[in-house]
Amino acid sequence: MIAHRTSLRNKAALVATLALLAAAGCHKKQAAPPPPAAMAPQTVAPPTASITADPMTIDLGQSVVLNWRTTNATSVSIDGIGQVPVNGTQTVSPSSSTNFHLVATNEGGTTEANVRVTVRVPEVPAAPVSNTSSADEFHSHVQDIFFAFDSYDLSSDAKASITTAAAYLNAHPTIKILIGGYCDDRGSAEYNITLGENRANAAKTALVAAGIDGSRIRVVSYGKEKQFCTEETESCWQQNRRDQFSVDQ
């Protein structure tokens, strides 16, 4: 199948790339009088590109032949393979479903083409949740909470954070979380481990009360064994008196 049409996101990237190129070009040519910017697209047309895969769907361990054709391109690359001839074929054996993304470039611009090869893995893998965008989303909804000195009571701010977190976790039932309990570095190490444990358990209890299955939550107290901030100041101690939430892999 030919995937000639670039996505909206790719177009945006293309525009950004062109803008960057234009900016860089202007900078270099400050000494000489610049040629009219409109001249470039008229002299060189952007390349055309297409890429196909045969077959489109394989079982894990089988191979697939990629076949790509471009015109007017000076440079062609495929993500994960690198620089390739302007026209060619290659046999690949991806271990998971892969988007092969081809970029063809000349002075007139950049053209992209995509083909997706689906790999059937014997057991159905869990939906991966660890990519950057979903991690950001997680941390924007499930925020670390902070505690008063020698306390594992949830403040009103912490309770509000837990409510937000519970709503997010209820909406994403496949996500498991790790709650790490931390203490500032004053006081005794052993006592602080129990204090951190109770801090983490306080958050777990509140999440369970809000309808989250307790089996989705792992609790680890780090006491004062790990520190976010090592200055001996109140603001730093406050940073360390926390429950840290993260996606449990």
Add this chain to the structure above:
Amino acid sequence: MSIRMFQPEPAARRHRLFRPAAVLLLLSLLPAASPLLAQDWVHLTAGNNNSEIRLAAASFRPVTTDPATLADKQTFDSVLFADLSNAGIFAMVSRSLAPQATPGSPSEINLAQWAQAPPSAAMVAFGNISIQNGNLIANGFLDDTRNSQYPQVFAKQYTGPAGDQTARELAHQFADDIIFRLSGGTPGISESKIFYSQRMGNGVKEIWMMDYDGANKLQLSHLGQDSISPAVSPDDSVVAFSALTHDGFELRMYSLLLGRIVHFINIGSANVSPAWSPSGQQLAFSSSRSGSSEIWISDPQGALSHRITNYGGLDVSPSWNPKTGTQIAFVSGRTGLPQLYIMDEDGSGVTRMTDGGYATSPSWSPNGQFIAFAWDRHYGPGAPGGQDIYVMEVATKRWIQLTHDIGRCDFPTWSPDGRHIAFANSPDGRDNHNRIVSMLADGTQRQVLTGYGADMPDWSWK
């Protein structure tokens, strides 16, 4: 500067806490101008009075004169002198005061020379040392200079494969025999060990052991985890400790006989601060397996575990009364900041011992009379004072402060003879600057035993 008594109870009463005959002075020195920054300074002076036996340790006479013998003799002499000095019950005769002749046997010693000034020794330890067939042989004698008819207290031969390590061990054995004879039957501690947690790198601590004087440091665990709170069993066979795993802190058992980790049942949640009963048949620890941190007791494999506290709040750091085996001191945050408590081993008879501040890390003395612990009596942001080592008499709740102005102190642990306390000290208060320090149980004769990164000492039971 004014000088006044600060303690509420009469000084005479306090004298009986430690080394009864040796205490001369108990004063509280307070800069009058800065009452807010005041700490209690309880100064006990162990003086050069007649209560300490004046003991001379003569240089041993080398029978063979090869370099190996001389090197081992050097080690033997210095370790013996240090052990006897460390014991805290002798006034040691300075080497420079000893008579010129080096006695190697009872027939060679002129006791009158040792008895008169300047050495004025009441007892003399002396002997000879040699290497024969690859074995280091030390013949040690202890003589009473004032008993002209039967001066010999004891004579004993010590032997082992030649080498620096053996020289150290033989000196420890001779010192312990002397201490045993002259201290009223309390065995010496020269052969005891201190277990501790050593920072190895970022986030990794391993369990180590060393001799009581800081020599022969040896790494035991190799888990690559955060391993803390070692507790050696009364028979020196296993070390219990706590290590940070995927599921939080779990208890671990390291066999000193097998040289590896052995089985221990874990239930998940935070399991910390193991402590052995004096029988070695039970382990007390803090676990949050029931949802809140409570004191639990199990057998040495982690089986038959049962909870003995049930109060909510935080309960941690148990320490058995080694004398009775029926009481446990522990730390609880049930009323706010952590305080020192004691209870019976079935969880009954809970009694609060401290009246405020931030009290942690109890260690019950071998004779059952005292509890050493770390205490910051004015704890809180911006509060004056620091975290120091204190000792409390259990029966009366009277306490005494042992460390002053040396930075943060924590994790006191008693020597087997109850005359010494080792603890972790961070001069600038930073956790990674902890090192292990020992002192006499009256706070004197502090000795730094390790470099930075060593924490949570646990002194062996014998």
